Amino acid sequence: MDAAGLQPAADAEDMTVMRVVARETFSRDMAEILAADIVSAYRSLDGTKSERLEPAVSPRRGHHAT
Amino acid sequence: MISNKVEPPAGNGPGTGLSATYALRYFTESVPRYEIPADGMPAGAACQLVHDELNLDGNAAFDLGTFTTTWMEPEAERLIVQNLGKNFVDRFEYPQTTEIHQRIVNMLGPLFNAPDQANFCGTATVGSSEAILLGLLAHKRAWRNKHRTGHPNIVFGADAHICWDKFARYFEVEPRVVPMAKDRFCSDAAAVRERIDENTICVGAIMGTTFTGACEPVREIDALLAGINQDRGWDISIHVDAASAGFVLPFTNPELVWDFRLSHVRSINVSGHKFGLVYPGLGWLLFKHAGDLPEDLVFYVNYLGDTMPTYTLNFSRGSGMVMAQYYNLLRLGYAGYKSIMENCLANARYFAGRLVASGLFDVLSTMELPIVTFRFRQKAGFTPFQLSRKLRERGWMLPAYNLPPTRRT
Ligand SMILES: Cc1ncc(COP(=O)(O)O)c(C=O)c1O
Numbered sequence: 001m002d003a004a005g006l007q008p009a010a011d012a013e014d015m016t017v018m019r020v021v022a023r024e025t026f027s028r029d030m031a032e033i034l035a036a037d038i039v040s041a042y043r044s045l046d047g048t049k050s051e052r053l054e055p056a057v058s059p060r061r062g063h064h065a066t
Numbered sequence: 067m068i069s070n071k072v073e074p075p076a077g078n079g080p081g082t083g084l085s086a087t088y089a090l091r092y093f094t095e096s097v098p099r100y101e102i103p104a105d106g107m108p109a110g111a112a113c114q115l116v117h118d119e120l121n122l123d124g125n126a127a128f129d130l131g132t133f134t135t136t137w138m139e140p141e142a143e144r145l146i147v148q149n150l151g152k153n154f155v156d157r158f159e160y161p162q163t164t165e166i167h168q169r170i171v172n173m174l175g176p177l178f179n180a181p182d183q184a185n186f187c188g189t190a191t192v193g194s195s196e197a198i199l200l201g202l203l204a205h206k207r208a209w210r211n212k213h214r215t216g217h218p219n220i221v222f223g224a225d226a227h228i229c230w231d232k233f234a235r236y237f238e239v240e241p242r243v244v245p246m247a248k249d250r251f252c253s254d255a256a257a258v259r260e261r262i263d264e265n266t267i268c269v270g271a272i273m274g275t276t277f278t279g280a281c282e283p284v285r286e287i288d289a290l291l292a293g294i295n296q297d298r299g300w301d302i303s304i305h306v307d308a309a310s311a312g313f314v315l316p317f318t319n320p321e322l323v324w325d326f327r328l329s330h331v332r333s334i335n336v337s338g339h340k341f342g343l344v345y346p347g348l349g350w351l352l353f354k355h356a357g358d359l360p361e362d363l364v365f366y367v368n369y370l371g372d373t374m375p376t377y378t379l380n381f382s383r384g385s386g387m388v389m390a391q392y393y394n395l396l397r398l399g400y401a402g403y404k405s406i407m408e409n410c411l412a413n414a415r416y417f418a419g420r421l422v423a424s425g426l427f428d429v430l431s432t433m434e435l436p437i438v439t440f441r442f443r444q445k446a447g448f449t450p451f452q453l454s455r456k457l458r459e460r461g462w463m464l465p466a467y468n469l470p471p472t473r474r475t
Contacts, residue, residue, distance in 0.1 A: 015441075015468055015469040015472075016441065016449060016450045016451070016466055016467070016468050016469075017277070017278075017430060017439050017440060017441045017450065017466070017467065017468075017469060018131075018439070018440055018441070018450050018453070018454060018464055018465065018466050018467075019131050019277075019278075019437065019438065019439045019440075019464070019465060019467070020130045020131065020414075020417060020437075020438045020464065021130065021131060021132060021133050021436065021437050021438075022410045022411070022413045022414035022417060022436035022437070022438065023132075023133075023135070023136070023341075023410060023436070024135075024137070024343060024406050024409075024410060025127065025136060025137050026130065026410070026413055026414075026417075026436075027413065028412075028413055028416060031413050031416055031417040031420065032420070034130070034417070034462060035417060035420035035421060035424070037457060037460050037462065038421070038424075038427075038453070038457065038464075039424045039426060041453055041456040041457050041459075041460075042424075042426050042446075042453060044456070045446070045447075045448045045452060045453060045456055046446055046447060046448070047447075
């Protein structure tokens with residue numbers, strides 16, 4: 001508790017939030033892409049979507065894009 | 067920002083200086099990092115060096131959490147550059163700058179519905195923080211002018227921006243903070259009632275909190291004060307922090323009554339650099355009646371052989387952002403601001419809808435303003451801080467943060 005008689009939220013995790021301020025530069029297109037990216041980032045963190053960090057084909061068969 | 071002294075590493079190995087790689091073109095030796103270089107360098111070299119270092123900063127276009135403007139039209143930028151070197155406080159030298167400031171204040175008074183008979187006044191500030199510090203200071207002085215004894219207090223919600231705490235600490239006023247309930251992210255009249263007394267300098271009400279964009283019930287607080295001031299013979303008024311909402315609600319929802327239409331709302335701040343659509347460095351403070359600003363807080367500067375009143379914390383500043391605000395008001399007009407704000411709101415609601423539809427998030431914002439605050443619907447094996455970091459891989463800058471403390475149960 002602090003001096004004002006307040007205490008941090010009991011369930012701190014529950015009270016952690018994220019914020020997007022839809023300013024003039026935040027287009028509908030950006031909203032679309034961002035929402036998809038958020039879901040996809042969430043999925044890769046919770047393990048329901050696996051991320052491939054290595055090329056799927058070997059350099060002998062596939063050309064590593066430059 | 068407070069920067070600390072850095073002990074330079076011994077010797078002249080790595081870490082002692084800026085070693086630029088443009089070996090032959092610009093540099094043969096590294097440039098000291100924490101000392102003023104003995105000699106200068108060509109303009110192009112210095113510019114390139116600073117520019118390259120700043121590449122490490124995030125791209126402002128991807129900064130989605132910020133309230134402040136990251137883009138203005140090239141014409142506005144031209145005006146800003148033209149006015150950077152004009153000291154805003156030099157009224158004698160730049161009378162037209164003073165005139166334009168006066169025009170803007172006169173546009174904002176009616177925007178916040180100052181009554182026709184009210185002799186409002188206002189000033190540009192560096193941002194809403196300075197505007198709030200000055201606004202609350204006026205309330206404190208007005209209280210002190212009436213009460214020779216007693217210790218002043220101020221009532222505001224735990225959802226207030228840090229500058230409210232700053233005021234309380236810097237100006238030695240006891241903060242009486244209304245805690246948040248689990249599902250209510252703003253102050254309410256009943257909680258205010260429990261905390262006010264004859265030494266309350268004013269009550270704060272926030273239109274568009276930093277945390278969730280919630281709008282506090284100013285109307286209810288106004289009604290509460292009307293009753294209690296009459297019963298007790300007190301004179302407690304309201305300062306509205308409309309840092310965000312001040313340039314949104316007058317366009318998107320002009321019927322909503324939160325401003326000078328309420329009799330106890332005596333001062334309002336708004337950020338020019340948020341939905342006023344100006345780059346960082348501009349806020350506004352308005353008093354409903356010139357008399358709400360105690361005369362002994364006002365200083366005078368020379369103005370064309372006359373004296374001009376000023377009310378600021380700092381003295382010198384550039385005129386660029388004030389001109390940029392004027393540009394926006396002329397360029398957009400009421401209709402322009404209205405269509406931009408409606409568009410922002412539509413995009414915010416669309417985005418919030420997408421988040422909810424994913425089934426992964428709850429949106430906490432009430433969406434009166436284009437601010438979307440969300441949290442995980444279910445407990446996950448990771449935190450929003452980790453999600454924030456993950457999103458950075460794509461360039462998005464999306465802050466995760468904790469909501470203010472809740473009421474003790
Ligand atoms: C509600 C509110 N009040 C005050 C401020 C402080 O404003 P400034 O950054 O303009 O000093 C902010 C900034 O985010 C805010 O959201």
